Amino acid sequence: DKVLMMATTTSTDNTGLLDVLAPVFKADTGIELRWVAVGTGKALELGKNCDVDVLLVHAPDAEEEYVAAGYGTERTQVMYNDFIIIGLQEDRAGVKGKTVSETLRLIAEKRAPFASRGDNSGTHKMELILWKNAGLAVPDREPWYIQTGQGMINTISVASERDAYTLTDRGTYIKYEDTMKGNPPLVILVEGDRVLRNQYSVIAVNPEKCPTVNNDLAKTYTTWMASEKAQKLIAEFKLMGKQLFYPNAGEN
Amino acid sequence: MRGSDSPLYRLEDLAFFYGERFELHIPKLDIPEGCTIGFIGPNGGGKSTLLKILSFLEHPHQGTILFSGVKVTPDANPFRRQVTILPQEPYLLKRTVFENVAYGLKVRGEKQGIRKKVHEALEQVGLMPGSFTSRSWHELSGGEAQRVALASRLILRPRVLILDEPTTSVDQSSALLIKESINACRRKLNTTLIISSHDHLWLNSVTHDIRKVYQGRIVGFATENLIFGPWKKSTDSLYEKILPDGQVIHAVSPQDAGATAILDPSDIVISTAHPDHLSAQNTLSGIVTQLSIEPFSDTMIMELNCGGQTLLCRITSNAARELNILPGERVWAVFKASSLRWY
Amino acid sequence: MRGSDSPLYRLEDLAFFYGERFELHIPKLDIPEGCTIGFIGPNGGGKSTLLKILSFLEHPHQGTILFSGVKVTPDANPFRRQVTILPQEPYLLKRTVFENVAYGLKVRGEKQGIRKKVHEALEQVGLMPGSFTSRSWHELSGGEAQRVALASRLILRPRVLILDEPTTSVDQSSALLIKESINACRRKLNTTLIISSHDHLWLNSVTHDIRKVYQGRIVGFATENLIFGPWKKSTDSLYEKILPDGQVIHAVSPQDAGATAILDPSDIVISTAHPDHLSAQNTLSGIVTQLSIEPFSDTMIMELNCGGQTLLCRITSNAARELNILPGERVWAVFKASSLRWY
Amino acid sequence: MDYLAQGLIDAIRLLMSLDEETFSAILTTLRISSLSILMSLSIGIPCGFGLGYFDFPGKKPIRSVVDTLLAMPTVVVGLFVYAFISRRGPLGEFGLLFTIPGIAIAQTILVLPIVISLTATAIESLDRRVRFTLISLGAKRSQIALASLLEARYAVLIAVITAYGRAISEVGVSMMIGGNIKWNTRTITTAIALETGKGQFSMGIALGIVLLLLAFLVNGSLAFLRKRS
Amino acid sequence: MDYLAQGLIDAIRLLMSLDEETFSAILTTLRISSLSILMSLSIGIPCGFGLGYFDFPGKKPIRSVVDTLLAMPTVVVGLFVYAFISRRGPLGEFGLLFTIPGIAIAQTILVLPIVISLTATAIESLDRRVRFTLISLGAKRSQIALASLLEARYAVLIAVITAYGRAISEVGVSMMIGGNIKWNTRTITTAIALETGKGQFSMGIALGIVLLLLAFLVNGSLAFLRKRS
Ligand SMILES: Nc1ncnc2c1ncn2[C@@H]1O[C@H](COP(=O)(O)OP(=O)(O)OP(=O)(O)O)[C@@H](O)[C@H]1O
Ligand SMILES: Nc1ncnc2c1ncn2[C@@H]1O[C@H](COP(=O)(O)OP(=O)(O)OP(=O)(O)O)[C@@H](O)[C@H]1O
Ligand SMILES: [Mg+2]
């Protein structure tokens, strides 16, 4: 039996995308896909330790570093979704429709509560970039800046309990909308900015560093994910009638 | 409440069960205030069970207990602190000797003079306070532990002091001391004393009101002899029990083969020579093993060993003097078959 | 190994401490195989400690024990299964009576005939197997529990049987039974018996080799009288101890005021009238409380109560007969001041 | 393997450098665990005593339920408490969510079964004579409870230590109710979870060592109590 | 609040519908916890007996260490074991990561301190006469151990139940070592963590109820043992 071990981030697992892809992959190639869903940092660490064969992650800078250090090969981008800023309908800082940088400046100025994941995840890294882009220092001990150090859903929960704004990926937000029966306390306020794109890539663990990994299977998987069939499946994957991921294999 | 006419304890139609196996049944028992009453009897007779009931640790399954005229209920009992029991196997709290003896005072909220009282109580049981107070509960010999437990009861100056075999594993001179301490309690504080013991002599020196507890019943008085079955039919009307050495005891119509006979020591006549031509059906030869004075009377108890069966016989001091019998001699015990009453 | 010339136990210069407080010290003690030896003495004397050492439960801090000629070491002891002890406060395993009695056989890997042996052992201690085997450990009276514990030792048929106060809380007829059981052990199996007890009479009926253990030392024989201090100087060479009733005992040069004197019962002369013109300095008046035969001899032990001090006196049976003394009578005990030896 | 060695070095560095973040987490941890252990002892020990000492109808089923609750996952306790104290919950108005008292309440619920069950067993394992002795010496109900607990002090102490260990080491409740908010409700364990999630395994180990040191100190002071008593 | 009620309904539905995913998780949970409890008992009970029964130099420090390890967070145990069994770790070649035996080993390490500490206390709390009685009746060392444990059976049983509760309810180790792989190493607790992480609180509660039912059944069978003995 051919088993491919993958480390991935929680978003792909939590949304249920992998549950759709894995059976088809097995039917096509006879390979059973097993995955552990962890934070991006931990996923990369598992790769470094040769405990998995392939990674599906979304932190471009860390990924490049990882590949450059020789731990991974064949980084292939497969899909993206985007980040959004959500907050209360009342929108006390008045950020609705503003650009991302303006939004952050307004929040900092009004000292409106903002929930940050603070866990080095792809989302957190994106947030750090956004602060920098806005020309602001990353807040730390400000009372309005809530660093949860938790997963996305929990961070959204914290934000809603504290009437805070937060940055989230759209997939998780749709999931959240779903559990709130379509009537979430936090709504989308800022979206669509090009910088908010959230790119997912597949990386095979380098067999030179890790002789025990199944590099062949990893290659097969990478190819399959970039295949038209898989790309179509990704595009068709919907929650509440909404598309979560946008395939972009081969695009640059 | 405390009617001077009603006895301290009145037990009526009381019953306590351990499953099907054992039943303590007491149709009626009065214990007047200030008296001393002793219980004696074979193992498993029910002494400890009775004492636990009298100290309100167990509640009977049937019948009533009146304590100074008031009915005792199973729960919250206003008299609990007036009664204290030294159990058969006393337990010492895992603390020092001092704290063990002082515990009862402390829970009563006493704060003053505890030290002095503890020392007195220890002295009463023959333990030198200096050497014992600071010891831990396990740094004691068996008899010392027994006496610490007693001291922790004496210190309470209770209205009723119940002692379940207080002299087990206590040496003889301490047994004497204990006797004096509890007698002092009675004299000075009019404490009612309820005591069980297997040490007949010791118990006798503390009280002359000794009851026998046997198979869950109070069956008369201490010095009575119990003669156990099996009995088998010998002649038309007589039954017999054969002693280990071949001698025979005759009795009249036991209820069943395993029945137990009671023989009053006063019903036995002693002879220094083998008696002939006597109407009594029972003549047993035996060795005198012990002679002791009976307190508060002009009689003496003679203990005979008749081929393994111990018989207590009551004789007057005069008779003893005339017969000039000493331990180690052979005598004959004579009694009627009809003197054996059935339990 | 089992040299017929070497005694079963040989203790040499043995010492055992409980901190600073107590020291058991035995310069030399031999116990031959097959004998019966008794230990008696006041509470805290060290009997239990000695018996624990003899049963290899404690190891002395100093000195050696040879067991059938082999030196005993603190750890792995090849003789452990040859010796068993009934402790002063026996503990029953939280199982049924049957399992308690059978446990020793089971750990020895015996499988056959256990049922029969358990029944026999229970009968030996006077418990009917039918009514007891299936009971749980806590469904027993004090004396019954004591006897179950004894049965679980008797069943082992050990080479050495050590009993620490085996008759506490056991009734008199069971005490007789126990005596017979352990005597049978000795007769049939040549078991060595080591027994402590406070019941002088009972112990006396089991063995005539009774030692007194006092303040951690073996101080001679059982019937010796101990007279405790305080002593105070009266005349030039004499010291005196005043008894509760005012009578005085004179002694010669105690080491210190708290010293304890030993008085051999054979050193006391009994008189039925107040003796005059006697050279002995001590003449105490007392009431005879008890007379008992001494086994294996033609003597008798008379127990006197001299104003609170118990004195044991040894007289020949002939003398007893001639004097015609009975319990309850007043007599005079006469002995020399120099008869008091110092412990 | 490297993590372990690196973790040890990091642990020493953390403690030596008086790292502010770490000390904030240590303080939060100590606050929460002291609060929760005090609450759970003051509820759990009396309940455990009652369950071990008295005979009453329904005792056995209650005991079974308590024993079963020993298997309650922290996350479930977290969810349960969250349902009550979240804004929309019945106790929402007290604003306990994401606060130290909130975590302490949830931890109390988590460790209560341990305290109750182990205390009840400690009392049940006592010599059966203790009860009669205390009653016959005149102790009233609360005095009996106190004295019985003292008789069983070793077993009760180990109940306390086990409960404390559980409280200080749990993460689910602290995460769910506390929110792992930096400088605020972040405890050592939630910090460990965070670092581990980041892939900073050696930092996780380092914080784990810090936690164990803390536990060692707390146990040490309890052992000191044990000695004195 | 709603999700508590909803959780109850979901729990019934999960069990009634014989939901395959749930049953896979139940089975995995049972397998792991049985394995880990067996291992921890067979190591921990002898160790606990030794620690409670014998006096030896270093006994007290060892006891303190064991008591401290009660405060070991699951994640730290997970990291620790991970360091050994990861491919690059010294035991990497056995491929224990992401497997049931791997989780069981880590859980064993997690609950060992509980078993050892509570067993030691159970033995220490025994009447001091037990030891002498067993020796004098001729029991050899292993027989003494067995009989002492039987004398302390209630306290030992509660040690087992506490340890089992800890093993079945922990999530950090199962997550770290097991990886929460669906159909494979997903246990009830990791499923709860997953569902909670997704915001499916009622599902988390439902799975929590399932877990407690499981624990109740296991305890029930142990209570049955307790009755028979
Ligand atoms: N908890 C119990 N369960 C069942 N039976 C019991 C229980 N306790 C005692 N018994 C039985 O009840 C009877 C009376 O016991 P009790 O302890 O009152 O006797 P006792 O007269 O004090 O005997 P002893 O002289 O041996 O102390 C005995 O036959 C005993 O076996
Ligand atoms: N564990 C202990 N620690 C300290 N001292 C002890 C300990 N056990 C006994 N002792 C002391 O040692 C002495 C001897 O005790 P032991 O039990 O041998 O006496 P004993 O002769 O058996 O007395 P008893 O007739 O009361 O049973 C006593 O003074 C006692 O107080
Ligand atoms: Mg009794």
Ligand SMILES: [Mg+2]
């Ligand atoms: Mg003794």
